[in-house]
Amino acid sequence: MYFRHSNEMWNEFPDLVPGALFVEGITVDVAITDRIAKFHAIAEKRLTGSSEGEMPEIQAWRRTFSKMGLKPTQYRCASEALLRRFRQEKSLPLLHPLVDLCNAISIAFAVPIAVFDLAKISGDLEVRHATGSETYLTFAGETEHPEPREVIFADGADQAHARRWTNRQSGLSAVRDDTRSVLIVAEAMHEAAGGDVPGLVATLVAELTAVWSIQAKTKVLSCSSPRFDL
Template sequence: MRFQHSSDIWRDFPELVPGVLVAKGITADVSVDDQVARFAELAAKRLATSSEGELPEIQAWRRAFSKMGLKPTQYRCASESLLRRFRKEGALPRLHPLIDLCNAVSIAYAVPVAVFDLSKISRYVEVRYAAGDEAYLTFSGETEHPPPGEVVFADAEGRAHARRWTNRQSGHSAVRDTTTDVLIVAEALHDTAGADVERLTATVADELAALWTGASKTAILTPSAPRFEF
C-alpha cells in the first residue's frame, strides 16, 4: 500500500508539509486520559492569548480553502473545528482511544490529523483533485459524490475517504473498536510547518509506542519524495 499527494497538489500548494505514520496492533482497551489532558492543556494555553482563527497554522489553511474556492468560515479544516469546539466546551467528545489521542495532538499543534482504518482502504490513498465519480460515505450512511476539482483522499476503488481536503473524513474508513491497523496523516502549510509536523509526527509515534505494542513507521513527505510505501 502507499500514500501520496498528486503532482497537481504539490504544484498548487508548494508550502505543504505532510507527516505520515502507519501503526499496527491498535486496540480500544487502553486509557489515554493523561495524554489527552496534557495536550489539551497545551491547546488551552494557546487559546488563552489567541482565538483559533488567529493561529498561523489555521490562517494558512484558511488561505488554502479560499484558494480552493471554499468559504473558510463555512468549511473549516479539522483542527480549526476541533479548536472551536474545545474553546466553547472545554473538552472534546471521547470516541476511541486512538482518535481521542490524535484529536488532542491536533488541537495542541493546531494541525489537522486524520486517522484511517487501513482494512477499509483499497491499495493506496492519494490526495488529489476529484474527477467527479468518487463515492464518499457520510457518517449517517449517505453516499455523496464530490464535484470535479474538489480535493479528496481517494483510493484505488474510487472511494473518497475525505472531502474538501482536511475538512471532513468519511464514515467508511473511520476508526472503530475492531480497528487494528491505521494510517495517520498530518498536514500543514504555515511558515514553520516543516519543524512542527516533524515534531508532531514524532510525538504521535512516541505516544503510540507507549500505549500499544504494534510496530509503526513514519515519514515526512516532500515534492522530491512524495510517496510513503508500507
C-alpha cells in the same frame, strides 16, 4: 499499498508539509485520560492568548481553503473545527482511544490529523482532485459524490475517504473498535511547518509506543519524495 499527494497538488500547494504514520496493533482496551489531558492543557494555554482563527497554522489553512474556492468560515480544516469546539465546550467528545489521542495532539499543534482504517481502503490512497465520479460515505450512511476538482483522499476503487481535503473524513474508513491497522496523516501549510510536522510525528510515535507498545513506520513527505510505502 502506498500513500501520496498527486503531482498537481504539489504544484498548486508548494508550502505543504505532510507527515504520515503506518501503525498495526491498535486496540481499545487502553487508558489515555492523563495523556490527552496534557495536550488539552497545551491547547487551552494557546487559546488564552488568541482565538483559533488567529493561529498561524489555522490562518494558513484558511488561505488554502480560499484558494480552493471554499469559504473558510463555512468549511473549516479539522484542527480548526476541533479547536473551536474545545474553546466553546472545554472538552472534546470521546470516540476511540486512538482518535481521542490524535484529536488532542491535533489541537495542541493546531494541525489537522486524519486517521484511516486501512481495512476499508482499496489499493493505494492519493490526495488529488476529484473527477466527480467518486463516492463518499457520510457518517449518517448516505452516499455523496464530491464536486469535480474538489480535493479528496481517493483510493483505487474511487472511494473518497475525505472531502474538501482536511475538512471532513468519510464514515467508511473511520476508526472503530475492531480497527487494527491505520494510516495517520498530518498536513500543515504555515511557515514553521517544516519543523512542526516532524515534531508532531515524533510526538505521535512516542505516544503510540507508550500506550500500545507498538512501533510506527513514519515519513515526512515532500515534493521530491512524495510517496509513503506502507
